[in-house]
Amino acid sequence: MKLADTLARLPAEEKERLQSQPLIRDHMLSGHTLDAALSGAEWAARWAEAAKPLDRQLLLRLVRSYAGQPFGEEEAEARLRQAPAWTGAEIRVALARMRRDGVLFAIRKAWGERLLYVPADLVGVWQLVLRPLTAGTPIRKEPDLGEREAQLRLPLSLALLSAWSDIRRKGLPLTAKGAPNKQRLVKLAEAMALKEIELKGFEFFALPDPAVPANVALALDLGLSLGWLIREPQRIVAASSALESWADLPLAAVDAKLLEIVTIRYAGQEATMHWAAIALRAMPPHEWFEADDALRQWGEELVERERLALDRWTGLLVAFGWMERIAGRDQVFLRWLIDPTLPALRSTERAHAGHDGPGDGVLYIQPDLDIIVPPEATYGVYWRLEQIAERTSLDIVSTYRITRSSCIRAGEDGYTLSTLTDWLERVSGAALPDPAAHALEDWFGRIGKLSIVDAKLLRVASKELADRIAGDGPLSDWLLERLNDYIFAVKPEGVRVLARRLSELGYPLAENRDSARPGSSASEADSSANASEAAAEASAVKAASGADLGWIRLKQLLAIYEPDGSIPKREELFPGVESIPSVWLEKPRSYHPSTRREIIERAMAWRTGVRVKRVDGWIEFIPEALVTADGSWKVEGTVRTPHPGGTAKVEWSGDSLGELMIELPDGASELPRTNH
Known part of the structure; x- marks a missing residue:
């Protein structure tokens, strides 16, 4: 559980107790919220400086042993009192002291067992504050002792984009048991640049359904947990607000956010792997370094398990397009392709300027409506292009093409010639080439000329009664169209209301034995129309309760237990x-x-x-x-x-x-x- 979720669940009196702690109070007096005060590296460093040596050593061992996973007090005492000959009493008092200081938090199970944990997003901060890792001298010249493991991959941001876009376009049907449609799974897996084989060795991607390819499971898990995808009873769909909060971020910033999520969500399932993941994030971006530089953070305690964890995690980073790896004769060389710095340890808050403003000129639109997308395009631009155009290539420089069929799809999503043209000219910074503008006018000129509408027919015995119905205000909201002097097209969802109003006027509807009972189709239409909204509301309720919305079954979720903010008495x-x-x-x-x-x-x-x-x-x-x-x-x-x-x-x-x-x-x- 992250710090913000932890604090949101604490009772008011426990928050007040935390705010009264001297170090926290000093930070809050300078304008920080409680969340900001406890999540900053500056506060962590000040706590470490003031803490007793036992507390610092114990916290470092807790981070190494459990990462952000919960642990019992007796379990921790038995596990940690061996090497430095700490007494169980010293460990118990230190744990209580760290709970008092806002370093550790606790939950209590229904039967009374208490579990402690370090907030998941602070584990890396504590690791690097308590055991700083100074990178070795960067290798200025590219290593030539071996070959790259493989050609550079697409960054995970783009690999996920293609899967999420396909789900937005077609949905992902679910069986009655909640299993995804197998044919759609195969197509999704084949279309992703990230292949299933590259996730081999990470068993949790196979949970809860081994039949779902690992790369699709990853896309579903991240999409659902972020709220970009919504699970309905019969399908998984894209949320209407998907990617809104990331729309103005360039790809590098999106991948930095994904790195933070992936580190906590997946590396955090194994404490040893999480330690390796954080050690790597202390390395500088865009410079070659030896893998041993990261291994040094384990000191003399390094064993084969740690080496294996580092190797597995770097393999995943390579697959996600975030790192290069070269195996030399006696050493492995690594290079970050994105900035891996922990958010709390950035020297200044990097403002990732978006490129989606008027006249930015981020896209290059050709006369034939081919669109060239340079690397500086924002995630929102990519997401919009996935909606209105056909993807022809995803790479450092990507290309899309607007076609007749993509215009039809855009029209179904609510675009008009005017709104599409305005957006294209805004993000390209120039008027559309004449051939492109003429093509759009032609294609959109054919959209919306024909439509099929679901309706019920209301037959009236006389023109006089039909005129009275047409002039009745309460009825007019449910009448689609008057077809002739005696027949109206009626909205299906309005049949019940219309029947009730006609009865009030003294004209009850005659029973029609050849059709379904009045309102049955309306109920079905209502159910279908409101499915996404209901699913979105259900997801919001689950998220507010702390339930995990992701696809992958993770280790025990702390949010299902009650917070325990009490400090143990002597x-x-x-x-x-x-x-x-x-x-x-x-x-x-x-x-x-x-x-x-x-x-x-x-x-x-x-x-x-x-x-x-x-x-x-x-x-x-x-x-x-x-x-x-x-x-x-x-x-x-x-x-x-x-x-x-x-x-x-x-x-x-x-x-x-x-x-x-x-x-x-x-x-x-x-x-x-x-x-x-």
């Missing part, structure tokens, strides 16, 4: 802490052997450490097991050595323990306490 993290002698927590003392054992058992239950006096001084000891034999007992555990991160396993008898006390983690005293 009693929750350390059960019974309010009922033990306070001196056990305040200062080391000598105790009776039975009390020493009770203190050790309590520390083990809380998975925290004790401070114990030995002959060689004070020791930080983490008890892990008690062993009883022959009437005596001993304790096994870990001693923290003076070296950073250093530990040693020890076993001591209960009698050898001197003065001791339970050590709760730093910050435990700041946790809210249970009211008695």
Whole structure:
């Protein structure tokens, strides 16, 4: 779940608590909203600078282990307390502190289990803030140690455009079980520049229906999740507002947005792959670099799994037309073809100026109505051309052609000669060539001259009654046309209203046994006409509830659970802490052997450490097991050595323990306490 969705679900009192945190409050005083304050790299860097070392290290490990996926507190404690010898108590208190600070958020399942998560769109920010990756020296000369993996692909923005446009034009029929029509799937897959084989190895593209080609599944998933496509009961169609918010963006900006979505949505399904994806995005655009530059972010912990994740993800980036990859003798070289910088880490907000304004001259229209589309054209220009013209090629420079059939299709979509001509002249920055203008006049001159209208016939027994009906105001809204003195063409959807009004006038309709009951066709027409609107409303409701609208079945969705903004109390993290002698927590003392054992058992239950006096001084000891034999007992555990991160396993008898006390983690005293 992203940060904006998380904050939208929080109760007002929890938002107020977040806004009262000093770092967040300072950002909001400078004019930021809560969303903007928590999503900026500047705030993340300030938090990291002020945070305890444990919190920084723990958050980095959480990002590496889970990315934006949810995790249980006990699961995280068991997984993360091993390597640096953190105690479970230290981890629990640090998690609570990060929830207080707005770094971690929580949801609670119906049966009470609490899950924590890092907002999906901030995972990459935290990764690069906590472990900055400085790119190696760029390779100024193109590597010549190997061959490119394949010729350059179309960017994903154009590959998706062709699929979405075909669905807008023809729809995608669904069976009664919701499966797409197989023949249409084959045609969609074959028409896409991105081929199914290029997505091999990403199993989630086969969910929920392996019969759907992976490239089509990708187009459906992104289109549905963005709201550009809508799933109706019997088909998938394009939304009337599809691509509106991206219409003024050039292709490079659209692909940058898609990269962000793809990173979160697909790489985020596997924490290792997400880590690799973010490491790559720290690399500079348009310059060759060695793959090892990205691998360095794993440090000494790099294993084969990470190398495989990086290789799989770069393969996907190449297929999406965003990266080049060359395999040399001993090294792999990579080059971004788009700017991969995370939005929160851009030095300045890049304003992607559109080219769809009057007189921009972005299109070149030939006399034969061939249209040349240069790379700087906006996504909205491409989307409009897909509607009014025939696509002849998609490439760095694309071409379209306006034909008689495309004009007929444009006319069906509401274009007139005037509106089409105005748009073409506006985006080309010049008047249409005379041959082109004459061709459009000829083709549009034939459009709309004939039409077939669904109608019901109202037969009237006398001309006088027909005249009265024609003059009745409430009835006129439902009459299409008076065909002669005795017959009217009636709108099908108005049959019920018309019958009711005629009955009010004292002229009930005679029963017609040879036709369907009045209004049946109207109901069908209403149902068909309103299907898209109803589906759009249903999609909006699902989106507002946090439900995922995409085609692919992703891992568990956090939005179906209730947000939990409460901060754990000290009693929750350390059960019974309010009922033990306070001196056990305040200062080391000598105790009776039975009390020493009770203190050790309590520390083990809380998975925290004790401070114990030995002959060689004070020791930080983490008890892990008690062993009883022959009437005596001993304790096994870990001693923290003076070296950073250093530990040693020890076993001591209960009698050898001197003065001791339970050590709760730093910050435990700041946790809210249970009211008695």
